[in-house]
Amino acid sequence: MVSQQINDVPGQSPRRTAANAIPEDVILDAATALMTKVGIRRTTMADIARAADVSRATLYRRFPNVEAIAAQVTTREFERVVATAPLADGPTGRESLVATVVHVVRAARAHPLLQRIIDLDPEFLMPNLLHRSGRTSRGQLAVIVGFLTAGQATGEIRDGDPERLATTVLQMAWSFALTGPVFVEAPETLDSELSDLLERYLRP
The missing domain is CATH 1.10.10.60 (Homeodomain-like)
Structure with a gap:
């Protein structure tokens, strides 16, 4: 009192x-x-x-x-990038998935925080890339599975276990975001290549 x-x-x-x-x-x-x-x-x-x-x-x-x-922080930044993806009415099929993945990869390559991590603290990424999936990776997989499930329901995406397909899509995305710029002088050219790769992989 x-x-x-x-x-x-x-x-x-x-x-x-x-x-x-x-x-x-x-x-x-x-x-x-x-x-x-x-x-x-x-x-x-x-x-x-x-x-x-x-x-x-x-x-x-x-x-x-x-x-x-x-x-x-990295989970929140990923969610913010996904929120800026050019979607009309949510995950509807292959075209939406490909556009979203390419958008996120492009944004990740340009994101100042990710670039700082790559430049100064790449070891922060290594456990999630080599040993286990972290919260951010699990969130990314969940988003991709949602697109795949919707696309399979409409026949726009080939049959297969959505989680297995999502894992492969995420591996492609991480590769184009992290190591792609190492091999090309103009990273923006990676967008069309990733789009074509995903289209071929997911098409029925």
């Missing part, structure tokens, strides 16, 4: 905002800006807390470490 009265005295500093009252996007926005500038490995929890204007204790109550924040 006494502490409550003290905190209610006009002119006194208000109580610190509870950790769960801080919008997650505030933290993720701060982390994205830092990681895009200096990379994941050079970003610390103290840096993120300072940039987000929260205490380190508050940050640790929400995330265990920088890697967990980085995973959340």
Whole structure:
């Protein structure tokens, strides 16, 4: 009761905002800006807390470490890229799937955060590429499976286990996004090649 009265005295500093009252996007926005500038490995929890204007204790109550924040950031950026894909009425078939995958790959190649990760912290990508699927990869597979299922229902996509087909499509996409630019001088030419490859693979 006494502490409550003290905190209610006009002119006194208000109580610190509870950790769960801080919008997650505030933290993720701060982390994205830092990681895009200096990379994941050079970003610390103290840096993120300072940039987000929260205490380190508050940050640790929400995330265990920088890697967990980085995973959340990359997942959110992927979802934002997918949201800008040129879709009319959602996943409807082969044409929509191909257009979406090509769009996402093009956007990924140009995304400043992904480019910074490739330049400074490629080891962050290695576990998801070589040893296990992370949250972002699982989200990507789920989106692709949705397109494949819709396309198979209309006869626009060949028969086959949607999850198996989705895995192959995602492998193509990652290859064109990450290693494609290494082999060509004009990365934009990769778009037509990926589109043709996916069309041939998915056509009944």
